[in-house]
Amino acid sequence: MAGDAGEGQAAGWTPAMENESLSNYLLIVCGAVSAALIVWRVTTGLARYIRTVTNLTNDTQRYYARPSGKFSWIKKNLLYSPLFRKRHNREFQLSSAINVGTLPTRFQFLFLFAYFATNVAFCVINIPFAGSFNDACKQLRNRSGTLATVNMIPLFFMAGRNNPLINLLGMSFDTFNLLHRWFGRIVILEAVCHTFAYWAASASTKGWGAALSATVSKPFLLYGFLGTCAFVAIFFQAASIARHAYYESFKILHILLAALAIAGLWYHLADLSAMKWLLPVIPIWAGDRLTRVVRIAYHNIGKGGTKTLIEALPGNAVRITVTMARPWTFRPGQHAYLYLPSISFWQSHPFSLAWSEEAEDLTSDKLAMNRQDVLALRKTTMSFIVRGRTGMTHTLYQRAAARPDGRLMTTCLVEGPYGGDHMMHSYGTVMLFAGGVGVTHAVPHVRDLVTGFANGTVATRKVVLVWIIQSPEHLEWIRPWMTEILAMDRRRDVLRIMLFVSRPRSTKEIHSPSSTVQMFPGRPNIETLISMESEQQIGTMGVSVCGPGALSDEVRLAVRKRQYDSSIDFIEEAFSW
Numbered sequence: 345m346a347g348d349a350g351e352g353q354a355a356g357w358t359p360a361m362e363n364e365s366l367s368n369y370l371l372i373v374c375g376a377v378s379a380a381l382i383v384w385r386v387t388t389g390l391a392r393y394i395r396t397v398t399n400l401t402n403d404t405q406r407y408y409a410r411p412s413g414k415f416s417w418i419k420k421n422l423l424y425s426p427l428f429r430k431r432h433n434r435e436f437q438l439s440s441a442i443n444v445g446t447l448p449t450r451f452q453f454l455f456l457f458a459y460f461a462t463n464v465a466f467c468v469i470n471i472p473f474a475g476s477f478n479d480a481c482k483q484l485r486n487r488s489g490t491l492a493t494v495n496m497i498p499l500f501f502m503a504g505r506n507n508p509l510i511n512l513l514g515m516s517f518d519t520f521n522l523l524h525r526w527f528g529r530i531v532i533l534e535a536v537c538h539t540f541a542y543w544a545a546s547a548s549t550k551g552w553g554a555a556l557s558a559t560v561s562k563p564f565l566l567y568g569f570l571g572t573c574a575f576v577a578i579f580f581q582a583a584s585i586a587r588h589a590y591y592e593s594f595k596i597l598h599i600l601l602a603a604l605a606i607a608g609l610w611y612h613l614a615d616l617s618a619m620k621w622l623l624p625v626i627p628i629w630a631g632d633r634l635t636r637v638v639r640i641a642y643h644n645i646g647k648g649g650t651k652t653l654i655e656a657l658p659g660n661a662v663r664i665t666v667t668m669a670r671p672w673t674f675r676p677g678q679h680a681y682l683y684l685p686s687i688s689f690w691q692s693h694p695f696s697l698a699w700s701e702e703a704e705d706l707t708s709d710k711l712a713m714n715r716q717d718v719l720a721l722r723k724t725t726m727s728f729i730v731r732g733r734t735g736m737t738h739t740l741y742q743r744a745a746a747r748p749d750g751r752l753m754t755t756c757l758v759e760g761p762y763g764g765d766h767m768m769h770s771y772g773t774v775m776l777f778a779g780g781v782g783v784t785h786a787v788p789h790v791r792d793l794v795t796g797f798a799n800g801t802v803a804t805r806k807v808v809l810v811w812i813i814q815s816p817e818h819l820e821w822i823r824p825w826m827t828e829i830l831a832m833d834r835r836r837d838v839l840r841i842m843l844f845v846s847r848p849r850s851t852k853e854i855h856s857p858s859s860t861v862q863m864f865p866g867r868p869n870i871e872t873l874i875s876m877e878s879e880q881q882i883g884t885m886g887v888s889v890c891g892p893g894a895l896s897d898e899v900r901l902a903v904r905k906r907q908y909d910s911s912i913d914f915i916e917e918a919f920s921w
Contacts, residue, residue: 359483360617366466366487367494367621373462374498377455378513385514392770395884399803405772405883409910416907424914425450430901433918434893445584446893448522456526463530466491467537481545485538489568492534493609493621499527500625504632505681506639511765518918525582532575539572564612571608574601592691592735602629636759640683643670644757652684652756656744658817660732661781664695666758671724674700676767676788677917680726680760687743688736692759694919696890698784699727699825726758729821731781766915768793769802772883775874777899778811779891780818785917786811786890787822790839791829797838805838805882810868812844812895816853819843836860844868870895871902878910885910890917 399405426432427447436444448456467488473480501507502524510517542565546555559565578601580586587594606625613619644650651667664682674697681692702724732741744752768774768789776786790809796802813819819826829835843863848854856862878885889899896916903914 359486362470363487363490364617366469367490370462370466370491370494371497373459378509381513381515385512388514396770396803399770399772399883400800402803403805403882405803405805408772408883409881409885411908411911413908419914420904420907422451422454423449424900424904424907426897426900427453430897432893432900433896433916443584443588452519452522456523460526460530463491463495463534467534478545478548481541481548485541485545488534488541489538490618490621492531492538493613493618495527495531495534496625497621497628499524499531500628502527504628505759505762506632506635510762514765516918517762528582529579532579535572535575539569564614567608567610568612569608571605571612574605574608577601578605592688595691640757640759643668643672643760645669650756650758652754654740654744654752654754656741656747656750656752657729658820659815660738660741661818661821662730662732662741662744663821664728664730664756666726666728666756668724668726668758671700671726672761674724674726674788675761675764676792677785678761678764678788679919680728680758680762682728683757683759684736684740684754685757686754687740691736693736694762695728695730696782696784696917697726697761698729698787698822700788701725727825729781729784768886768888769796769804770884771886771913772803773806773808773877773881773885774804775808775810775877775885775887777870777887777889777891777895778809779895780813781821782889782891782895782917783811783822784890786888787825787829789888791825791832794829794832794835794839798832798834803883806877807839808873808877809839809841810844810873811841812846812867812891814845814847816845816848816863830861842868842873870898871905874899874902874906874912878906878912881910883911885912886915887912888915888917893918 395408399408427450432447432449435446438444447453467484471480471483471487501509502520505517507517507520509515510520543552543555543559546558550558559569578598581594581597581601606622606629609622613622647669650669653665655663655665657663666682678697679694680697681694683692730737730740732738743754744750774789774793776789778786786809790807793802793804793807797804797807826841829839839860841861843861844867845854845863845865846867848865851865854863854865874887887899887903889896896918900914900916903912906912
């Protein structure tokens with residue numbers, strides 16, 4: 345192998361050129377996967393559009409209710425499948441305070457495993473391990489360092505909230521969060537390999553003492569070592585246990601360590617060709633931060649500013665109603681990040697947008713005299729339901745509950761909107777499963793589909809909302825919005841609501857207002873509910889879930905079991921952090 349390497353160099357092919365080539369191949373792999381996903385997104389999007397248009401006046405939609413054998417196999421065994429039997433979104437908890445994270449899906453695991461194996465192969469291919477130990481370590485050092493820097497490009501791309509690939513690839517921010525964590529681990533392993541390969545090469549000729557001394561005495565080496573130390577610190581600091589237990593501290597420290605790693609690499613690579621791979625990382629990171637600042641400023645500053653009302657609700661929850669300075673077009677499935685300086689100065693948290701409506705600016709002293717004045721008085725309100733648990737959300741509830749009327753006016757900056765690309769218009773039958781505050785994701789879809797059914801603009805003919813709550817008092821969270829939905833035109837023809845109360849205090853609390861709004865004690869049998877609807881489904885069925893991980897896993901399993909019986913799609917809404 346050493347001889348082969350020598351012949352390659354004699355022919356003009358140097359290790360540096362090979363590192364360059366492998367780096368390009370690694371980016372080509374990422375580009376090829378992205379291109380394939382874009383084709384998939386365009387194809388499925390076109391299919392949904394055709395399905396919507398052809399079913400606008402078709403009340404049976406029998407053709408689209410039939411499953412495709414091959415596609416059903418792909419969905420059951422790859423796209424929707426958990427890594428092993430059932431568990432995916434349900435967290436592994438050693439105790440109530442110790443969370444060790446979740447498992448990826450089978451498709452996610454296969455991609456991550458293949459990408460990890462590609463990096464391992466690229467690190468060791470054509471390295472002359474059978475020849476000179478010193479030469480092998482030097483080449484491994486250069487190779488692993490170069491690949492670590494190259495991998496930082498997709499790593500930082502995936503970290504951004506304004507990542508354009510989210511819309512292009514049709515992947516959720518939750519999935520990119522998972523990929524970001526694992527790409528980060530690959531970068532860290534390659535950085536550690538780079539450092540130890542240098543030490544091994546240097547120690548083979550000068551001894552370990554001289555190798556370690558040079559690391560801290562020579563600026564070029566010291567900066568690189570600081571970068572590696574920052575990466576190693578991130579590896580432990582970003583572990584699920586620390587991330588979930590001290591999220592707000594984790595976020596600040598994570599950013600500082602990432603900045604230290606970039607600064608160390610900047611000076612370490614100053615005179616090396618690998619610097620070109622680091623250059624894109626800085627504008628990617630800075631661009632995302634700048635975009636976030638611009639979005640916050642544009643939507644929240646000017647025209648009287650953004651005003652926020654926080655109302656304490658039963659079950660340690662609050663309803664946040666934000667009157668936007670400059671509103672955006674509301675779409676089902678959107679979420680936004682809320683900054684509450686008086687509650688948590690540094691942090692922002694993502695919450696699903698539950699409702700939006702036009703509201704007059706009552707602070708204006710001017711009487712509207714013409715149409716322009718009337719329109720100027722109209723502002724769009726965005727509403728969220730937040731369950732008080734720990735940290736910021738607990739403080740938020742305590743502040744509002746402490747007020748005599750349970751209402752708190754404060755300052756809130758809204759960053760968004762994000763998401764809202766997966767509309768349900770093409771499905772003849774829609775089932776929306778929600779657990780607790782996960783109903784905030786379902787309510788906008790219900791309103792959108794009922795409105796579309798009445799207007800004849802959607803293919804949907806049946807909407808079933810299944811909401812699992814612990815107590816009937818939790819109905820107060822969405823009572824004003826649900827009252828408006830229940831009064832909508834032709835609502836009874838399309839919408840059925842099933843409420844399951846898991847911890848009723850007495851059977852007297854359980855009563856069904858009507859045949860289309862039913863209440864049951866206990867937890868639902870998810871498989872039975874989906875089987876009943878699929879046997880009578882109209883067109884393709886779309887099943888969405890937002891709630892605790894255990895609920896998501898139950899719905900996922902039930903959908904997979906019905907893949908060969910009828911055409912069913914599964915949509916999961918989750919925020920992992």
